[in-house]
Amino acid sequence: MPAVGGIGPGSGKEYLGNLTPFVTVTCIVAAMGGLIFGYDIGISGGVTTMTSFLQKFFRKVWEKKEADKSTNQYCQYDSQTLTMFTSSLYLAALLASLVASIVTRKLGRKLSMLFGGLLFFAGALINGFAKAVWMLIVGRMLLGFGVGFANQSVPLYLSEMAPYKYRGALNIGFQLSITVGILIANVLNYFFAKIKGGWGWRLSLGGAMVPALIITIGSLVLPDTPNSMIERGQTEEAREKLKRIRGVDDVDEEFRDLVAASDASKLVEHPWKNILQRKYRPHLTMAILIPFFQQLTGHYVIMFMLLVLFNTIGFGSDASLMSAVITGVVNVAATLVSIYGVDKWGRRFLFLEGGVQMLICQAVVAACIGAKFGINGNPGDLPKWYAIVVVLFICIYVAGFAWSWGPLGWLVPSEIFPLEIRSAAQSINVSVNMLFTFAVAQVFLTMLCHLKFGLFLFFAFFVVLMSIFVYYFLPETKGIPIEEMSQVWKSHWYWSRFVEDLDYPNGGLEMRKKGQVPKNV
Numbered sequence: 001m002p003a004v005g006g007i008g009p010g011s012g013k014e015y016l017g018n019l020t021p022f023v024t025v026t027c028i029v030a031a032m033g034g035l036i037f038g039y040d041i042g043i044s045g046g047v048t049t050m051t052s053f054l055q056k057f058f059r060k061v062w063e064k065k066e067a068d069k070s071t072n073q074y075c076q077y078d079s080q081t082l083t084m085f086t087s088s089l090y091l092a093a094l095l096a097s098l099v100a101s102i103v104t105r106k107l108g109r110k111l112s113m114l115f116g117g118l119l120f121f122a123g124a125l126i127n128g129f130a131k132a133v134w135m136l137i138v139g140r141m142l143l144g145f146g147v148g149f150a151n152q153s154v155p156l157y158l159s160e161m162a163p164y165k166y167r168g169a170l171n172i173g174f175q176l177s178i179t180v181g182i183l184i185a186n187v188l189n190y191f192f193a194k195i196k197g198g199w200g201w202r203l204s205l206g207g208a209m210v211p212a213l214i215i216t217i218g219s220l221v222l223p224d225t226p227n228s229m230i231e232r233g234q235t236e237e238a239r240e241k242l243k244r245i246r247g248v249d250d251v252d253e254e255f256r257d258l259v260a261a262s263d264a265s266k267l268v269e270h271p272w273k274n275i276l277q278r279k280y281r282p283h284l285t286m287a288i289l290i291p292f293f294q295q296l297t298g299h300y301v302i303m304f305m306l307l308v309l310f311n312t313i314g315f316g317s318d319a320s321l322m323s324a325v326i327t328g329v330v331n332v333a334a335t336l337v338s339i340y341g342v343d344k345w346g347r348r349f350l351f352l353e354g355g356v357q358m359l360i361c362q363a364v365v366a367a368c369i370g371a372k373f374g375i376n377g378n379p380g381d382l383p384k385w386y387a388i389v390v391v392l393f394i395c396i397y398v399a400g401f402a403w404s405w406g407p408l409g410w411l412v413p414s415e416i417f418p419l420e421i422r423s424a425a426q427s428i429n430v431s432v433n434m435l436f437t438f439a440v441a442q443v444f445l446t447m448l449c450h451l452k453f454g455l456f457l458f459f460a461f462f463v464v465l466m467s468i469f470v471y472y473f474l475p476e477t478k479g480i481p482i483e484e485m486s487q488v489w490k491s492h493w494y495w496s497r498f499v500e501d502l503d504y505p506n507g508g509l510e511m512r513k514k515g516q517v518p519k520n521v
Ligand code: BGC
Pocket: 041, 175, 178, 179, 294, 299, 331, 405, 406, 407, 409, 410, 433, 437
C-alpha cells in the first residue's frame, strides 16, 4: 500500500532553472499583494475601539459600552453591530473571488491583481473621507472586493512563477506580507488613536491606500506567468518569458509540460461544472477543507484573549498595542521559520507539528483561564507569574499557527489544482476561507460569552480533527512541479481510487519518462 503521505519528494522530474534574481524580485513584489489583507485585518479591529470613531458612526454601541459596568470579562466585547461592520468585508471578498476566477483564467493573474489593488484603493479612499455610515459600508465592500481579487490571484501567481524547489518559500511571501501588514496597521492604529481632535481613524482607514498602491503598481510592472500566457494562446512569448524567469536557455521539458497542461485545460469548457467530476474529488475536498480548518484553528480567538488579558491586568489604552505587537512580532518571526523550512521539512511535517503545538497551548490556556476567570469571568487580581504563563502559551500557539496552517492554508491549495480547474478551485478556497472567517468573527464573541474558557476546547477539538485529516489524507507536495501534481494523488492510499491514469491523458498531468515528448506538442 502506498504511504499515507503519498509519494516521496524528488521522485518527479528535474526541470532546469535557478532561483534567479528576476524570479526572486518578481515574487517579492507579487507577494506584497498580501499587505492589503493584512493591513485590513490589523486596522479594522483597532479602529472599532477608537472612541471618536464609535461616537461618530456607532453611537449606540458606544453608549452601551460606557453604561456597561459588568465585571464579566467574557462578555465585555459582544457587539453584533460592530462585528458585522468588520466582517462584512469577508462577504464581499467571498463574492469577488468568484468573479476573479473568470478574470484570472481568461485575462491572466496580473489583471486580477490589478483589479484587487484598484478596488482596495477606492475603498480606502471612501473610508478615509467617510461622513456617514453608508460611506463606511460602501468603502468596506470595495475593500472586500479588492481582497477577494488579490487572494484569488496572488497565491496562484506565486506558485506558478516559482521554481518548484523553492515554491513553498516564495509562496509564503504572501503570508509574510499579511503578517507584516497586520503588525504595521496595529502600530499605526496606536499612534493615530492618540491624535488630538479624534480624526486619527481617518488616517488609519485612509492609510490602506498605501498597500493598495503597492499591489496596483506591482501588478502593472510584473510579467504574467508562463502558465497563464500559454493558457491564453501566447505560446512563443511564454517560452521566452520562461527562459528569462528560470535563467537558462533549455526550458524545453518544463515548457512542454506547461503546453500539455494548457491543452488539457482547453478541453474543459466549464471549470465550475468539471470540478464536480469524480477525478477532481481530492482537489475539491482540499479546496473546501483546508480553508475551513484554517479558520477553525481558532487563531483569531486566542489572539483576542491576549487583549482581554492585558485589559484585565490594567494596561488600559496600551493593552491593545501591547497584545498586538507581541502577537504581531511572533507572527512575523514564525512565518520566517516557515519560509525557511517549508521546502526542507515539507508541508505535512509543519501541519502536524503546528497542530500538536496549537493543541497543547489551547489546553493550557483553557485550564489557566478556567482557573482564574472561572464561570463568572471575574478574575480579581491576577498574579504576575500567571499572566506571564498565559502570554507565553498564547505566543507559542501563535507561532504554531504562523508556521503551519496560516501560510500553508494559502500555499497548499495554490499548488495542487491542475490548470484546467485551478482558477475555479482557488476561488472555492478563497470563498470558503472568507465564509468561515466571517462566521467565526460573527459568532465567537457570543460564544465566548456563553462557552467561556470552554471555547478553547471547542477549537481544540477541530485542531485534533484537522491533524488527523492531514495525517491520513493530505499528500506531501514539496519538491513536485505543479503541473506534475497528479502523481501525488495517483500514489496515495485513498485518493488513488478517484484518480486513474486515463483521467489525465495529456502531458504534464501524466508522469512521463525524462525527455519523452508528449504526442500533442
Ligand atoms: C489567515 C487569516 C489570518 C492571517 C494572520 C491568514 O493566513 O487566512 O485568517 O488572520 O493569516 O494570521
